[in-house]
Amino acid sequence: MSDHQSGFTVDLEAVRSFGAGLHADLTAHLSPEHDQILRTFVDTPSFGTRTASPDVQAAATLYHRKLIELLDLMDAFVHNGAVLVQAAEEVVAAYAHADQLSGDQFKTSLAVASTKVDDAIWAAQHDPKTGRSA
Amino acid sequence: MAESYRRWRLPELWEMVAADDAVDAHLHLATLRRQQIALEVHRDRLRALRDRLAEGWPSDRSAAAMAFLQRVNDMIDAMTQTALGAAEVRTNVSHIVAVIAELRADLAPLVAKYNAAASYPDPRVRRQTQKSLDELARQTFVRSDEVVAEATANLAVSLPNYDTIRDRVELESSGPGQISGNKPRTTGSGRGGGTHLTNLAPPTFDPPAPVDVHEIDDDFDLAAGRPFEPSSIPGGTHSDLKTGVPGVRDVAAISNGIIGGPLTVPAQSEARAPSARGPVIGMPPAGAAMPRAGAGGSQPAQRLSGAPVGGPMVRSHGAAGGNRDRSFEEYVARSQSQSDDESQWVVPRGVTPLIEATKERPHDVGPGVLGIDR
Numbered sequence: 001m002s003d004h005q006s007g008f009t010v011d012l013e014a015v016r017s018f019g020a021g022l023h024a025d026l027t028a029h030l031s032p033e034h035d036q037i038l039r040t041f042v043d044t045p046s047f048g049t050r051t052a053s054p055d056v057q058a059a060a061t062l063y064h065r066k067l068i069e070l071l072d073l074m075d076a077f078v079h080n081g082a083v084l085v086q087a088a089e090e091v092v093a094a095y096a097h098a099d100q101l102s103g104d105q106f107k108t109s110l111a112v113a114s115t116k117v118d119d120a121i122w123a124a125q126h127d128p129k130t131g132r133s134a
Numbered sequence: 135m136a137e138s139y140r141r142w143r144l145p146e147l148w149e150m151v152a153a154d155d156a157v158d159a160h161l162h163l164a165t166l167r168r169q170q171i172a173l174e175v176h177r178d179r180l181r182a183l184r185d186r187l188a189e190g191w192p193s194d195r196s197a198a199a200m201a202f203l204q205r206v207n208d209m210i211d212a213m214t215q216t217a218l219g220a221a222e223v224r225t226n227v228s229h230i231v232a233v234i235a236e237l238r239a240d241l242a243p244l245v246a247k248y249n250a251a252a253s254y255p256d257p258r259v260r261r262q263t264q265k266s267l268d269e270l271a272r273q274t275f276v277r278s279d280e281v282v283a284e285a286t287a288n289l290a291v292s293l294p295n296y297d298t299i300r301d302r303v304e305l306e307s308s309g310p311g312q313i314s315g316n317k318p319r320t321t322g323s324g325r326g327g328g329t330h331l332t333n334l335a336p337p338t339f340d341p342p343a344p345v346d347v348h349e350i351d352d353d354f355d356l357a358a359g360r361p362f363e364p365s366s367i368p369g370g371t372h373s374d375l376k377t378g379v380p381g382v383r384d385v386a387a388i389s390n391g392i393i394g395g396p397l398t399v400p401a402q403s404e405a406r407a408p409s410a411r412g413p414v415i416g417m418p419p420a421g422a423a424m425p426r427a428g429a430g431g432s433q434p435a436q437r438l439s440g441a442p443v444g445g446p447m448v449r450s451h452g453a454a455g456g457n458r459d460r461s462f463e464e465y466v467a468r469s470q471s472q473s474d475d476e477s478q479w480v481v482p483r484g485v486t487p488l489i490e491a492t493k494e495r496p497h498d499v500g501p502g503v504l505g506i507d508r
Contacts, residue, residue, distance in 0.1 A: 009191075009192060009195045009196075010190065010191050010195075010196065010199070011189075011190030011191065012190075013190065014186060014187055014189065014190020014191055015187065015190060015191055017183075017186065017187075017190075018183050018184075018186065018187040021179075021183045022180065022183055025176060025179050025180070025183075029172070029175065029176060029179075030172060030176045033168070033169075033172040034172075036168075037165055037168060037169050037172070038333075038334070040161065040165045041162070041165060041334055042333045042334050044158050044161050044162060044165075045155070045158055046158075046162065046337055047154050047158075047159055047162075047230065047231055047234055048154065048234070048337070048339065049153055049154070049337070049338070049339065049340065050149060050150050050153035050154075050339070050340055050341055050342065051150045051151070051154075051339060051341060052137060052139070052142065052150060052339075052341035052342070053137055053150070053275065053278075053279050053282070054136075054137055054279075055136075055137075055279040055280075055282045055283045055286065056230070056234070056279070056282050057337075057339050058283075058286055059230050059282055059285065059286040059289060060337045060339075061336070061337055062286055062289050062290065063223070063227055063230075063289060064334070064336055064337050066219075066223050066289065066291060066293070067223075067334065068334060069219075069293045070166075070169060070216065070219065070220055070223065070293065071334065073212065073216045073293060073294065073296055074169065074172075074173070074216075075298070076212075076296055076297065076298040077173070077176070077209060077212070077213060077216075077296075079298050079299070080205075080209055080298060080299050081180075081209070083299045084202075084205060084206065084209070087202065087205075088202075091191075091198065091202065
């Protein structure tokens, strides 16, 4: 069981606001920056393209590897940011759905109970063998 | 393994560094800085969003809130480390770029001297000068490599192990916002999810082809690391008896096939040496005060024929004491001083003349002259 206090407290507007704010930052800032940065690195040659120096070649190779790591991380931030935006929307939808489910479940329970009561009353008023009224 | 660069000469070594564009290098550095700033700005905004979210959806009331906020915190931490990593990579790459730029700056004057030496009339002087410059360039490259190796070791920056979220669930056709209870499964391998990153091709290197070894290891010994001195040429300043090639000093003593004969500088247009810059033996550039480096030991009155120093001159001919014409050495010194005023070539002086003028004998009219014995 969870150690959390019973019942949940959630301001759905806060969750919705988080998702909207993060989405705006991603689309207006981080994602286009990532695209521009990637394009610059792709279009701009690095150092040592004509060198015969093994040291400069090793430096250029390691630099390329670090660039890939940095760009992968940027890509992960953009991707995971989008996942968090989607998750925030799912959370809002799930909480709303959960609240809706509670009402439905109550109706179902009420219907089940009503059915059981009706069945009991009918059984008391009729002969269980012949089904005729007592 | 360290490279000695013995297989390349200065022109090829220059090609290696001349291809690196300083503008491109600075664009890389600026983009790394841009990446760092973008990450820091986005992280700060994410922090503010996280704080507001934690107020409306407290993590101590919900396991889902705790898991969600943990994801956000992980991203904030990874962004901080990545921004620091980008800054560190930038710092070390800037060191490497600076070393390459410094190497290019060091080689540029050597290339100028190398090209100037191509106009030297004596092929041996030309080749020896260029070989000396080749060696200087190689030593500069080796020193540069040592600094690059140090910077490369620091370039191995540790970046955060932050993966792309690849969790997937089998979605059922349920109502909106309803996630099926199937157990999430992970696909993919985390980092490296950006398929477009394959555009960033790994570096390829296209160094200039090495020079023919026989061209480098020719028959001249190299005065490694020292400025060229004519006396370092095999055979000294005199003729090489084996090859028959006249020595440096001999060249000045031979003119028009007449050893020790009168040397009269021809008309100015004819006196131009092959040098592209125009200095000629005994003919200073127009309007220039010609330095007389290495001309010590001579008697100006004997060398010059009424012309002021620096003006057209008529060389002294075979006076007693031999021909002391040092015009070639002066020419070499002038050529060198024009390309680099700070380094004067050392020119030997006061060398014993090769050809002694014949002593005057008493006039003898010979036999059979009437009345001579009276």
